[in-house]
Amino acid sequence: MELKLFRKTDLFILLAVLTVCAALLFLPGLFGEGLTAVVTVDGAEYARVDLDALTEPSEIITPTEPKTVIVFEKGAAYFKSSECENGLCVAAGKLNRKGTACACLPARVVLTIVGGRGDVDAVTY
Amino acid sequence: MKQNKSPASTAALGGILCAQALALSWLEGLIPVMPWMPPGAKPGFSNVVTMFAADSLGAGMAFAVTAVKALFAFAVRGPTAGAMSLAGGALSTAVMLLLLRTGKEKVGIIGISVLCAITHNVAQLCAAAVMTGTPGIFGYAPLLGIFAAVTGTVTGVILKAVLPALEKMKKYFIK
Numbered sequence: 001m002e003l004k005l006f007r008k009t010d011l012f013i014l015l016a017v018l019t020v021c022a023a024l025l026f027l028p029g030l031f032g033e034g035l036t037a038v039v040t041v042d043g044a045e046y047a048r049v050d051l052d053a054l055t056e057p058s059e060i061i062t063p064t065e066p067k068t069v070i071v072f073e074k075g076a077a078y079f080k081s082s083e084c085e086n087g088l089c090v091a092a093g094k095l096n097r098k099g100t101a102c103a104c105l106p107a108r109v110v111l112t113i114v115g116g117r118g119d120v121d122a123v124t125y
Numbered sequence: 126m127k128q129n130k131s132p133a134s135t136a137a138l139g140g141i142l143c144a145q146a147l148a149l150s151w152l153e154g155l156i157p158v159m160p161w162m163p164p165g166a167k168p169g170f171s172n173v174v175t176m177f178a179a180d181s182l183g184a185g186m187a188f189a190v191t192a193v194k195a196l197f198a199f200a201v202r203g204p205t206a207g208a209m210s211l212a213g214g215a216l217s218t219a220v221m222l223l224l225l226r227t228g229k230e231k232v233g234i235i236g237i238s239v240l241c242a243i244t245h246n247v248a249q250l251c252a253a254a255v256m257t258g259t260p261g262i263f264g265y266a267p268l269l270g271i272f273a274a275v276t277g278t279v280t281g282v283i284l285k286a287v288l289p290a291l292e293k294m295k296k297y298f299i300k
Binding site: 004006007009010018020021025 | 281
């Protein structure tokens, strides 16, 4: 039997592989990176949220003076608003990678992302 | 047609094939690392040689090339690399031979190549999970799957293109 380059079955194989992988990639949480957001207030852990498992965003308001509002959504967490005077926490934007963190110092609130695939920032060789 | 096939000429041909596989391996190592790919994901050009060996020369030669590649990885890059190469190579070569024996009417070079690429990746993911003890490593699977489909197709096309040259080379040793 001759070995040809491309037969009809090959097309099915390719399509099957690509659709299965694409589906797995976009299936929420199935191959999630294990991203978890941790909120500490005054150094003590206040909240720990699994960001992969979320289907819709959720908010918390920290019991601090000044108050801060932290939003958890799929794959990211961030300070939505704060009563503090400088607003650096809100300006920090969305955190979505392992090891990143931001804080509201007047409120003594720290938001950290743990877990997740360790990403490299740049590659040089 | 009487086949003139002495052990010496088979060994010589085997040596050349192994050298080609290693050279291709080295060449693809020169390609810069893409940041979004898991470290170690490779195009697998040396599988062109393995596929040729599997189809044209049989299981013995195919596994010999695979073993030499793994041995080389072990010698140059260490036991982890050697184990990964062996795991991926052994399973992928076995699948290759199986498909060539039973499926030539239904599957073409590209199909075989893609399936072998996936098998290679799956075997290596399993080996990596065992070695690092983290099942989370399978998170790479879908991305590797897509990558395998692409590289499998590329390798298949390359094989088709160089097949005449490889056949000619084989005839030089095994008349």
